[in-house]
Amino acid sequence: MPAGRTEVRGTVLERRTAPARVVPPPAAEAPLWWVWLAAWPVTAVFMLSNAATPLYVLWQRDIGFSKGALTVVFAFYIVGLLGSLLVSGVLSDRLGRKPVLLPALGLALAACVVFATASSVAALIVARLLTGVAVGAAVSAGMAAVTDVAGERRRRLGSLLASCAMVLGAGLGPFLSGLLSETLPAPTVTVFLVEMALLASALLVVVRMPVTRPATAGQGSWVRLPGVPRESRAQLIMGIAVFGPGITGTSFVLSLGPSLLSGLLGTTSRVVAGSMALVMFLAATGVQFAVRALRRRTILLAGAASTAAATAALVYAVHASSVVALLASAVLAGAGQGMGQLGGLSLLSATVAPNRLAEANSALNMGGYLLAGSLPVAAGFLSDAAGLTTGATVFAGVLAALAIAGGLVVATLGRRVAETS
Template sequence: MRRTSPDLLLTLVVAGRAADRFGRKPVLIPGLLVALTACVLFMSASSVVVLVIARFLTGVAVGVVVSAGMAAVVDLGGPDRRRQASLAASVAMVLGAGLGPLLAGLIAQETAEPVVPIFAVELVLLLGALVIAYRLPIPRPSPRQPSTRQVTGSGLHLPSVPRPNQNQVALGIAAFAPGITATSFVLSLGPSLLSTLLGVSSPLIAGGTACVMFVTATAVQLAVPRLPARSILILSTGATLASMIALVVAVNGSLAVPLVVAAVLAGAGQGLGQLGGLSLIGTHVPSNRRAEANSVLNIGGYVPAGVLAVLIGYLIDAVGLARGATLFAAILALAAIAGGALISTSPEVAAEADTHPGLMSRARGRTVK
């Protein structure tokens, strides 16, 4: 897909804990500076070594943003708007993931030498983000909160979640992991297959596929903010399951329309899974462990997305596209079914649904009537 790499995973191990211990800004601002450095290296790269370094730095920057950055957005929302802040953080992530490839595809389509213009646009956006992050009054997490572990010690430790919140984060992973794995595979397979089926070779095919997928992920999140987390997560697993069915039809029938449907549904599955997971973290995990919990959620999603995509790539080389893609879809469909079953029977999200502010307000309205 785009972000599953050792540099990203290593950063997730470190960045969340650091952001919870030292504050969001001391982690987020260096992360944005790293992103700016990577952008400049991409613009001026004259060798593969420079490109590898730039790609490594990009993974580091992404790891910082999805851990410390998302936690900072929820912190800014305050205790009364955590659900809305979680929605804003999740929508920003997937919308950027969709608009970036589309913009790059448009520039590549219209420009003979697109590298510098593409990364010049990114440079401007990153500079704006750096200024905003510097000026925002991001509160530092309280060092002491009831029933939580103080983040202490030195050295490299795997990120963890407070014991009372472990099941909640695990349920987020149960939906988010199949969803992001589906988008990873559809993005790696879809553009080339779609180009073959349509008989068209254009950078807009890849950019358009990613854009459609992540714009869908954005739209579905904006459509469900008042639903309880359990409903959002179950919808995520259902969308992922339907995406895999459409993918099997597309690959075995060499059909373009089911492939587009698979991309749309995969985007919906990832977007809903990400929103549900971030909502549970934002509303339940204490602020001085929130960035670390974000790291756990993302590690739980990115690891299977990366591992499965690589393994299925080798399998497709050995047995062919149709059989390999069908096996992948079957594995992911089973994972989505298992995740949906786990979520639907979990007391953690059931309790969250009972106390969801939207449902409570409607219940109060019925009582008044």
């Protein structure tokens, strides 16, 4: 009988109507302040990642090791990070963000203890290794958690805040470390006590964070090279092509920047070294807000150009003994990383489903950190053998070629990749 028709049955009037279609309510959207707060654990972990940078001159004085050994210590951070990325992205997508972030923050706290009591290169290597594992979880599960809390409607904001949290933490860490180590007693202990307090606050945020466990279980091995669905591979390649050279440039400044400052200024001031890192990463943060409305392909091309310009400024700085050029190189390197990172993350968050997003973030960062872990180490050993000027010049030439190649990759693939707004 047609819906809405009245039928008489005895003395009862019955009105038959078609059952109304039940529309599920939209998922509850977290308050905007939670989106910002969800980025804090990423910031706190990345503050630890570079907190040791201004302190290496103290450890070199007390323990005694070369520039090559210093870059090896830095490289073990990359080893821990890459090992973490093999697991943390897949675990996060299958078990949820919290089961990955909570142990990672525990490892970060353990790293602080090892740093604070370090009396050998081996101890520094262990501390950097633990830090790398924690950072690997932060760039996969932590950054994906920010996007999850932001929700579908604010997906682009989530990518922006996750990316900015990473670079802001990377800059605040060495600045705070340099400042505290110059003004308070027992610098290599005090810095990490403060960092432990910050990490403890991040732990509380993760416990209360409004994220849920995945609704569906993933497939495949639990430990594997992170990847993306076939339809998102072009976006991943574009992101790595720019983000890789960008983060390699900032890694060089972090590892050998204090040595360059010492040669150019004749100073070992930890505040100066930390300030240069802060300026570099403030540039990486600010540029992301400045370009966030541009097309992702345009952002990536600008990032590649900025990294290439940073290498030119670096060569001029070491040959002309110009502190201004060195700072310009750091700012341009920061901008290059920031735009490469934002462009890559935005492309992935726009095309990869939430249940693969942490793994996709792992893939992007693994591609970038593989380069960032190898090229600065080679430059460090070359600097020991042939001098800092030669090492920096050769590094700059190789990085410039990679940045230009990255721009060409984006220009070529970008014509075939339809961007989402």
